[in-house]
Amino acid sequence: MDLSYSIYGTGEPIVLIHSGGVDSRAWGELVPLLARTHEVVTFDARGTGRSPAPQVPLNLVEDLRQLLDDLKLEQVTLVGHSIGGELATNFTLSSPDRVARLIAVAPSLTGFIFSETYRGWIQQLNSLAPDVSKMIQFSLQGPIYRTVMASGQRDIFIDMHTQYFTRVFTEWRSFEVIWPQPPAIEQLEEIAVPTLFMYGTVEWDDMRMIAEEFKRIPRIAFVEIEGADHMLPLTHPQEMAPHILSFLEAADKS
Template sequence: MDLNYEVHGTGEPIVMIHSPGVDMREWKYIVPHLAQTNEVVIFDGRGAGKSPAPVEPSDFVNDVLRLIDHLGIEKATLVGHSMGGQIATDFTLTYPDKVKKLVLISPSLTGFKYSSEFTEWMQKVNSVAPDVEKLVEMSLSGPNYSITMSSPHQGFLYEMTRHYMNKVFTEWKNFEIIWPEPPAIERLHEIKASTLFIQGDKEWEDLYRISEHFKQVQSIRFIIVEGADHMVTLTHPEKIVNYIDLFLHQG
């Protein structure tokens, strides 16, 4: 296993998949609490943190499979944030027998068509590449980070994002991603795992449009965290822990 990972605690396994632009440290306020009752696996996604940069097309779903097989985990609860939620969703659709429950935090979604407002914003951000400092500043100036960037977590988020951007422009050799077909947006009704969907109330409108698609999931509960943006994992970890804990231990 070439990915950098950590295992905390004992009990039924939880595998946590971080957001793009950061690394597994985004879970640092959440893991100590969940690890009191569960085995918690966190890892740096390919190209992030201390994991190797991609030199060929990335298959993030297969990376999760290889990790849990390496650890001898037969079935786990998946917790995914942002694109980590997209990975968790695709993994659940591809390997349903390996997923006990599913927790999605402001997920993206394979096959979703983003609005012109969002795509134009991303083009504006990317236009300052390869200037890493400008990229970080532009990325974190979006409305979906406004609460975090006005909080005590501003410096930590900035440091993680800068580390990620530096790695992208100095180490990455390939930027292609392989996703399962057909796209998840066409298959959400197939998800049998009990699902918890968490979002802050300060997000891109597209993320709320994505949440509407997830109403196709047979057993799903939606929670909005007031006063939270996309990095709710940093600003409201106690609430995230409480919601996940209740979800895991309910029938």
């Protein structure tokens, strides 16, 4: 396995999967809160942090499977944020025996058709390529980053964001992501494990529509964190941790 990873604590394993635009440092404030009672694994997805850049189309599901195999983790709790939540959901569907519980934090969803507002924002961002500095500036001013940009986590977020965009345009040789088929949006009701959906109130309206789709999962609970934007693992770890730990405890008893 060529992905960079770290392991903290002991106990039942939790694997944290970060969002796009950042790296595993995004979990820095949450890790110690979970590692008191669990083994916590973080890793830099391919092309981020200290992991090598993609040279061929990304197969994130297989990358995660290889990581779990190399660490000899037969079954884990997956906590995925944004595209990390999309990955966690797809992995749960493709390898249900490997996932004990699923926690989706402001996740994207394979097959979901985003709103014109969101797609318009993405088009504006992409139109600035390949001027990395302008792309970073535009992205950081995004409506879903208002809370983090006004927080004490502003500097580390900017650093991760800058490193991400710089690597994308200097090292990445492929931008394609291969997802399992059929898309996850068509299979959500097949997820049988206890599932928790967490998101903040400072979000695109699309996130609430994605939450509606996730309601098809039979054993799901929802938590909305007031004042949090899309980067809630950075800004609201103290609020997230109790919900995660109580969810895990309840799932163990069910």
